Amino acid sequence: xxxxIGHFALILALCVALVQGILPIYGAAVGNSGLMAVAKPAARxxxxxxxxxxxxxxxxxxxxxxxxxYVAATSNSQLPLHYRLAAIWGAHEGSLLLWTxxxxxxxxxxxxxxxxxxxxTRSRILGVMGLVSVGFxxxxxxxxxxxxxxxxxxxxxxxxxxxxxxxxxxxxxxxLYMGYVGFSVAFAFAIAALLxxxxxxxxxxxxxxxxxxxxxxxxxxxxxxxxWAYYELGWGGWWFWDPVENASFMPWLAGTALVxxxxxxxxxxxxxxxxxxxxxxxxxxxLLGTFLVRSGVLTSVHAFATDPKRGLFILVFLAIVxxxxxxxxxxxxxxxxxxxxxxxxxxxGMLLAxxxxxxxAMGSVLLGTLYPLFLDALDLGKISVGPPxxxxxxxxxxxxxIFLMGIGPLAQWKKASVPDLAKRLxxxxxxxxxxxxxxxxxxxxxxxxxxxxxLLAIWIVTTSAIGLRERLAHVNGNSLVExxxxxxRSYWGMLVAHCGIAVFIVGVTMVKGFETEKDVRMNVGETxxxxxxxxxxxxxxxxxxxNYTAARGTFHVSRDGRETTVLYPEKRRYPVQNxxxxxxxxxxxxxxxxxxxxxxxxxxxAWSVRLYHKPFIDWIWGGCFxxxxxxxxxxxxxxxxxxxxxxxxxxPVPTRTARRKVA
Amino acid sequence: xxxxMLIILCVSGSAWAGEARxxxxxxxxxxxxxxxxxxxxxxxxxxxxxxxxxxPLAEDLRREVREMIAKNMSDPEIIxxxxxxxxxxVLYRPPLKATTTLLWVGPFVLMAIGVTALVMTLRRRSRxxxxxxxxxxxxxxxxxxxxxxxxRS
Numbered sequence: 001x002x003x004x005i006g007h008f009a010l011i012l013a014l015c016v017a018l019v020q021g022i023l024p025i026y027g028a029a030v031g032n033s034g035l036m037a038v039a040k041p042a043a044r045x046x047x048x049x050x051x052x053x054x055x056x057x058x059x060x061x062x063x064x065x066x067x068x069x070y071v072a073a074t075s076n077s078q079l080p081l082h083y084r085l086a087a088i089w090g091a092h093e094g095s096l097l098l099w100t101x102x103x104x105x106x107x108x109x110x111x112x113x114x115x116x117x118x119x120x121t122r123s124r125i126l127g128v129m130g131l132v133s134v135g136f137x138x139x140x141x142x143x144x145x146x147x148x149x150x151x152x153x154x155x156x157x158x159x160x161x162x163x164x165x166x167x168x169x170x171x172x173x174x175x176l177y178m179g180y181v182g183f184s185v186a187f188a189f190a191i192a193a194l195l196x197x198x199x200x201x202x203x204x205x206x207x208x209x210x211x212x213x214x215x216x217x218x219x220x221x222x223x224x225x226x227x228w229a230y231y232e233l234g235w236g237g238w239w240f241w242d243p244v245e246n247a248s249f250m251p252w253l254a255g256t257a258l259v260x261x262x263x264x265x266x267x268x269x270x271x272x273x274x275x276x277x278x279x280x281x282x283x284x285x286x287l288l289g290t291f292l293v294r295s296g297v298l299t300s301v302h303a304f305a306t307d308p309k310r311g312l313f314i315l316v317f318l319a320i321v322x323x324x325x326x327x328x329x330x331x332x333x334x335x336x337x338x339x340x341x342x343x344x345x346x347x348x349g350m351l352l353a354x355x356x357x358x359x360x361a362m363g364s365v366l367l368g369t370l371y372p373l374f375l376d377a378l379d380l381g382k383i384s385v386g387p388p389x390x391x392x393x394x395x396x397x398x399x400x401x402i403f404l405m406g407i408g409p410l411a412q413w414k415k416a417s418v419p420d421l422a423k424r425l426x427x428x429x430x431x432x433x434x435x436x437x438x439x440x441x442x443x444x445x446x447x448x449x450x451x452x453x454x455l456l457a458i459w460i461v462t463t464s465a466i467g468l469r470e471r472l473a474h475v476n477g478n479s480l481v482e483x484x485x486x487x488x489r490s491y492w493g494m495l496v497a498h499c500g501i502a503v504f505i506v507g508v509t510m511v512k513g514f515e516t517e518k519d520v521r522m523n524v525g526e527t528x529x530x531x532x533x534x535x536x537x538x539x540x541x542x543x544x545x546x547n548y549t550a551a552r553g554t555f556h557v558s559r560d561g562r563e564t565t566v567l568y569p570e571k572r573r574y575p576v577q578n579x580x581x582x583x584x585x586x587x588x589x590x591x592x593x594x595x596x597x598x599x600x601x602x603x604x605x606a607w608s609v610r611l612y613h614k615p616f617i618d619w620i621w622g623g624c625f626x627x628x629x630x631x632x633x634x635x636x637x638x639x640x641x642x643x644x645x646x647x648x649x650x651x652p653v654p655t656r657t658a659r660r661k662v663a
Numbered sequence: 664x665x666x667x668m669l670i671i672l673c674v675s676g677s678a679w680a681g682e683a684r685x686x687x688x689x690x691x692x693x694x695x696x697x698x699x700x701x702x703x704x705x706x707x708x709x710x711x712x713x714x715x716x717x718x719p720l721a722e723d724l725r726r727e728v729r730e731m732i733a734k735n736m737s738d739p740e741i742i743x744x745x746x747x748x749x750x751x752x753v754l755y756r757p758p759l760k761a762t763t764t765l766l767w768v769g770p771f772v773l774m775a776i777g778v779t780a781l782v783m784t785l786r787r788r789s790r791x792x793x794x795x796x797x798x799x800x801x802x803x804x805x806x807x808x809x810x811x812x813x814x815r816s
Contacts (some may be wrong), residue, residue, distance in 0.1 A: 030707045235715040242710045344785050352785075356777035364770035371766045380762045386712070395769040519686040519693075526683040537683070582717075589811025601684075601716075608686055 003068050006056025006328045009146040013049035013104075014137040016042050019035075020130030021312060024123035027196070036123035039112045043126045046133065047104040049087055054101045057088055057146055067153030070094060070146045076159035076576050078547035085419055086170040087160045089177075091308075092294055093146035098173065099290065100136045102181045103129065110185060110210075122191035132184055135317045143309045159576035162548070168228030176221030180286040182214020183255060189282035190276045191325055194332040199272045204265035207279070209635045211262055215255045216631035222248050223624030231584055236517070236595055236612045238620055241390040243298045246369045253362035254282040257355045259631075268413060270348050273333045274355070279454075280329060284322045285362070291318055297373060343415040350408040357401035364393045366511030402456045402505070405498060406463035410470070424470070428462035445513055453509025460502040464495050490637035497630025504623025510616035515615075519599075523606040531613035533594060534558050535567075550583070553607065554596050555585065564594075571598045593617045692732045699728060699738060702755050703745065712755060 020042035027035025033223040043265065057070075061084045072088040075083075107129050114122045140146065189207035191200045230238045239245065258278040265275045292298055295311035342348040368385045376382055410424060436455035440446040471491060477483035500510040520528045522537040529535070538554040550572040557564045567585035574581065584597035592615045599608030687693045697714055705716035706724070713721055713728075731741045745753050757763045 106801050205742040233715075237715065240710065341789060343789070344782070349785065352781060353778070356781050357774065360774040362771065363773045367766060367769045367773075371763075375762060382750060382752040383757045383763065384752055384755050385757055385766065386702075386710075388702050388706065388756035389766075392756075394768075397770060397774060521686050522683040523681075526681050528683040609683070 002056050002059050003147040006053040009049045009052040013046050014619045016046045017130045017133040021127055025127035028120040028123050039123040039126035043107040043111050046661040047108040050101050050104045061529045066157050069148045069150040072150050072154040072157045074160050076157040080546050083165050083496050090160045090164055090175045093144050096140050097146050102177045103133055106185055124195050125188045128188040128191045139313050162579045162581045168231050172224040179218025179221050183282040183286050185210040190279035194328050201269050204240050205260050208262045209640050212631045212635050215259050216628040217625050218252050219628045223621045227621050241387045244293050245368050246365050247292045250362050250365050251282050251285040253358050254285050257358040258282050260351050261355055264348055264351050282326045287318050311350050346410040346415050347413045350404050353403050354404050361397040406459045409467050428466055431462050432458040450513040453505055457502040457505040460498055493630045493634025497627045500623045500626030503619050507619030511614055514615045518611045520609050522609045522648050530611045532559050547572045555596050567596050569596045569598045695732055725781050
């Protein structure tokens with residue numbers, strides 16, 4: 001009964017979504033406020049309906065209702081409750097329900113925080129989101145229904161893939177989807193603006209916080225996924241340039257470009273046309289990512305061809321959304337004004353150059369991800385495009401972008417001068433260069449890449465410090481604390497996010513340059529050393545988990561004779577799918593991670609063991625979280641809080657814009 | 664020497680333990696294998712390098728590569744052999760040939776197009792957008808106004 005309620009809720013949601021997608025947009029076009037007023041209640045109703053459906057599926061999982069095909073396919077009665085609930089997004093159908101649910105959640109948020117928007121704008125935004133929702137609901141109801149019954153019911157479920165039975169699974173997909181789908185708001189704002197023909201500074205001001213929030217979620221989501229791969233896969237890598245990873249990274253690159261371009265549109269009125277295009281691009285890439293991951297096209301082009309129903313639906317949907325919005329763009333964009341003038345060498349110019357580099361980097365990832373698919377589809381041979389390719393094209397594109405990242409925030413709007421910039425930056429450059437060249441020598445391993453990485457990281461930090469110092473000289477306040485407090489939060493946000501990149505680069509560089517690994521065969525009582533640490537293997541014990549059995553090893557780790565920690569890596573066997581999983585044991589630290597994973601038993605209690613010493617690896621994820629924190633700081637800025645409170649459209653106050661010009 | 668070891672072990676308080684042996688007898692060969700394996704694909708896995716995979720077939724392939732290293736074959740020879748046997752699919756760094764030209768030059772063409780478009784747009788733009796100049800005097804005035812405004816607020 002409950003699954004039928006869920007199914008029915010989805011059907012009702014589709015009806016509501018259709019209404020929400022058609023009436024308000026039409027109303028806005030003809031100026032009928034009665035029709036426009038439909039948007040808000042429709043969006044809220046749709047949210048409640050999809051929430052109901054989501055709750056019904058959750059109930060079916062919690063209740064171990066194996067008469068629902070999806071539940072039977074992705075869970076098992078032995079599976080603990082939190083993983084049964086996480087199994088909602090453990091496969092295709094449920095992931096789409098999660099996607100749709102989050103879309104309606106964003107819609108609901110728009111209805112809550114759009115009091116200051118003009119009625120026409122709000123109804124267009126909600127209308128566009130409703131249309132996107134129609135696509136997804138229709139998809140679920142026609143070819144991918146999570147509530148489909150299995151009659152007769154299965155006695156037992158086939159279980160969730162053991163790889164996914166991890167706390168990472170509980171939190172990573174929702175975060176990632178919050179980011180993906182969050183770009184739909186920016187997209188809807190852009191389409192609404194194109195429909196209305198008024199792309200003014202206010203439009204950018206409104207969509208900025210939404211975009212930043214989505215970007216923060218996506219950043220955290222990607223970082224969580226990477227961390228999960230690091231500890232769960234058992235071979236110590238943190239990014240594999242896997243197509244599934246790339247699918248989340250492309251919207252991130254486009255989203256990062258969008259966040260920056262919106263800043264220019266907001267403050268200077270420039271780049272409008274480009275910003276709109278980026279908003280369309282970011283969301284289209286989110287859709288493309290869903291298509292890539294969900295259609296099975298990645299596993300094999302031929303698998304896609306043999307069961308093309310789902311893939312074809314997404315492909316058509318993708319074509320309608322992307323094609324439709326680009327057509328609208330081509331039709332409307334030329335009417336949009338150009339905004340203020342600026343010289344090539346100016347903050348605008350540098351932001352635009354950075355945008356070009358980010359988009360080129362995104363294009364390369366897209367090319368590398370799709371290329372093997374195209375070759376295979378055209379029967380031109382099978383190739384693999386992997387980390388060596390991406391590293392060699394991505395790094396050359398990112399290095400200039402990061403170099404510009406240091407200069408951009410210091411350059412004046414409109415027109416900057418080279419001698420002036422050179423004068424202000426010479427110390428930063430000198431310090432970065434000297435320390436980047438000497439630090440690796442001090443640490444005992446000089447390679448060009450190591451120096452380059454450190455150069456970029458120190459460059460970001462030193463230029464940020466100069467920017468802050470100059471900023472402090474401009475603000476009022478007697479004490480340093482007072483002056484620090486009067487620097488706007490959005491500026492802090494930028495500094496923090498940029499320094500997050502620096503932290504990230506330090507992590508990547510140090511791990512690449514200094515990590516050590518050892519494959520050893522360890523008997524009980526034997527020791528192996530890596531870094532300054534000695535690992536003593538004290539044998540394995542059999543452990544029984546809720547739905548697995550495991551051999552758990554015990555490793556005493558010591559440094560200079562003093563015990564540091566005890567690590568318990570496991571080799572688990574999940575009987576339902578008969579899968580063996582390696583659970584690495586990690587001792588994390590600010591300056592290094594110690595990582596042990598069990599290989600295979602050899603004889604007499606001896607095991608093959610892999611040990612890693614990974615300096616600074618946690619900085620990789622730390623950097624991502626710092627970036628997201630920067631985003632959070634930026635949206636807590638005073639002008640947004642004011643904007644929420646005020647009930648009329650925010651018009652940029654002239655003095656404010658003037659101040660920015662000076663700053 | 665054994666003596667010293669014994670004393671060290673006793674002092675450090677650990678159990679009667681020896682140093683664990685590396686998994687292989689020839690660390691140099693193993694380093695070469697690792698160097699090769701990170702750029703090779705495990706043919707049966709979803710998307711894993713030969714170095715990372717623990718699939719039985721990957722183990723076989725690693726053994727094959729080890730044997731070739733033992734036979735003193737050079738890295739290019741080993742790769743050539745693997746490609747002749749399994750095709751380009753085994754390489755994570757696709758070789759540059761007619762069908763992959765676009766893949767390799769694409770990113771840089773993209774960047775070149777982007778930068779050219781940027782420069783051209785900005786040039787054209789600076790001609791069409793009327794320059795509204797702000798003089799230094801106006802700048803000073805604005806700063807002064809701002810300073811006053813902040814004192815008031």
